[in-house]
Amino acid sequence: MNPLLAAGEPMSNGAVVAALAASVFLIALNGFYVAYEFAVVAARRSSFVEGPGSLGPVARAARASLADLSMQLAGAQLGITIASLALGRIGEPAMETIIEAILGETVSEDVARLISYTFSLALFTFLHLVIGEMVPKNIALAAPDATLRWLVVPYRAYLFIFRPIVALLNGIANAGCRLVGIEPRDELMSAHTPSELAAIIRHSQQGGAIDHGDAQLLQGVLGFAERPVREICQPVSDWASVVLGATGHQLKSVAGQSRQKRIIVLDLSGDPLGYVRSRDVLAIPADRMASPVPASFVRQMAVVDGNRPLIEVLRVLRGVKRQLAVIRDNGHEPAVVSIEQLIRALAEPMEDASMQLSHHDGLSLVADSDL
Numbered sequence: 514m515n516p517l518l519a520a521g522e523p524m525s526n527g528a529v530v531a532a533l534a535a536s537v538f539l540i541a542l543n544g545f546y547v548a549y550e551f552a553v554v555a556a557r558r559s560s561f562v563e564g565p566g567s568l569g570p571v572a573r574a575a576r577a578s579l580a581d582l583s584m585q586l587a588g589a590q591l592g593i594t595i596a597s598l599a600l601g602r603i604g605e606p607a608m609e610t611i612i613e614a615i616l617g618e619t620v621s622e623d624v625a626r627l628i629s630y631t632f633s634l635a636l637f638t639f640l641h642l643v644i645g646e647m648v649p650k651n652i653a654l655a656a657p658d659a660t661l662r663w664l665v666v667p668y669r670a671y672l673f674i675f676r677p678i679v680a681l682l683n684g685i686a687n688a689g690c691r692l693v694g695i696e697p698r699d700e701l702m703s704a705h706t707p708s709e710l711a712a713i714i715r716h717s718q719q720g721g722a723i724d725h726g727d728a729q730l731l732q733g734v735l736g737f738a739e740r741p742v743r744e745i746c747q748p749v750s751d752w753a754s755v756v757l758g759a760t761g762h763q764l765k766s767v768a769g770q771s772r773q774k775r776i777i778v779l780d781l782s783g784d785p786l787g788y789v790r791s792r793d794v795l796a797i798p799a800d801r802m803a804s805p806v807p808a809s810f811v812r813q814m815a816v817v818d819g820n821r822p823l824i825e826v827l828r829v830l831r832g833v834k835r836q837l838a839v840i841r842d843n844g845h846e847p848a849v850v851s852i853e854q855l856i857r858a859l860a861e862p863m864e865d866a867s868m869q870l871s872h873h874d875g876l877s878l879v880a881d882s883d884l
Contacts, residue, residue, distance in 0.1 A: 524610045536604030536637070540645045543596040548649035549664045550589035553578055555657035574665045583697055587683035588672040600641060608633035742826045743819035745858050746840040746848035749785055752777045757786060757811075761802035764794045775837060777849065778811050785847055787811040788837050814839045814849070827855045 524532070561575040578585050612629035620628070653660045672679060687697040753771035755763055756779050767776055768791040775788045789810050797806070815835050817826050819842030830838055830852050840848040 524607060529607045529610055532603045532607035536600055536607065539596045539600040539604070540640055543593055543600070543641065543645035544649035545664065545668075546589045546592035546596065547646055548653045548660055549668045550586060550593070551650050551653035552657045552660035552664065553582065553585050553589075555654055556661045557658060560658045571662050571666060574669055575661050578661070578665055578669065583687070584672070584676075584679060584683055585668075587686065588668070588675065588679045591675065591679055591682065592671065596645075597641065600637060600645075604637050605630075605633040608636060740823050740858070741820050742817060742823055742838075742840055742850055742855075743842055743845075743848070745823070745854050746819070746850040747854075748846060748848050749777060749779070749783070752849055754779050754785075755789075756781065758805045760804060761794060761797040761806055764789060764806055765802070768794055775851070777837075785814060785839050785849065787813050816841060818842070819845065819848075823855055823858055826850065827852070830855070 556575070556579065558576070558579050561572045561579070609626075609629040612632055613625050616625045616628065690697050752775075753767050753773045754777040755767055759767075759778075764776055774791055776791060777785050778787050778789060780786050789806060789812070793810050797810075801807075812835065815826075815829050815833050815838040817829060817838050817840060819840050821829075826838055830836065836852045838850050840850055842848070
């Protein structure tokens, strides 16, 4: 039936042509929304932030869209829904009219109506699914950055007009998410875990995109990021230490015998409280050497769990500007790790990779000389 005419009235030839032309436009419009929806999700933000492609109004519009992803997707979904419904309302009746005219008197009216309806539904479902959905989806996934550059300006013009409606619908959807305990986001979280990055490096090496030595180096650094700190920490008994209240003479004696840069200060139960730098002992006045070391000389240590990755412990030490951390591990005695040990743990895989690369290239380079 013609949706623009009264029930039972046949569509005129002009109305059929107009409806078919509108159907082509609606399929293209649906493809526009689908392509934008996939492009704005798959595009890399870095492509619009760095390099010559980051300049100009298109790049600014793309950055704004990538930072407002929830609204962008809501607008695309609204457009897809309206285009799909309009296509079914306009295109199918026009095609039914054509099929019924072709069948003429060869079949009964009811059979003609059934055949025309079935054929029209199948045809427009195919066109909508393939031309209006799959083709633009594949184009957007194959070249998301370029697709977003082409579509972002007209799409933002559309969203500017319909923003109040889209914002209302998106707000209702967000409220529904919060009811089930999910907080909506406006941007994608695209960070990879160290394990995922290691897999990417491994596949890139196998495909020849990354040299063997470079891959070993990168995997060593990622291994450092995942390695728990308990693997490199040392028991407190392995460190030079004094009990709280030790005198300057005692500290000087321990520092001279151990030749360590830092002396751990323990409480009466043997639990580490802090540390004193060996060079600070030299600042104690001679007439105070026989007295307990002032509390201002004892520096606090960071306290971390033994399960924490090395990269996090290194970040903690840098953040609090300390050189030692106490490792608390359930079922184990307290241990200590220094910032030098953390850096050495990072340097070891780098050194191994450099040695392998040097050997592979036939060079006589010694990795230690570069560290």
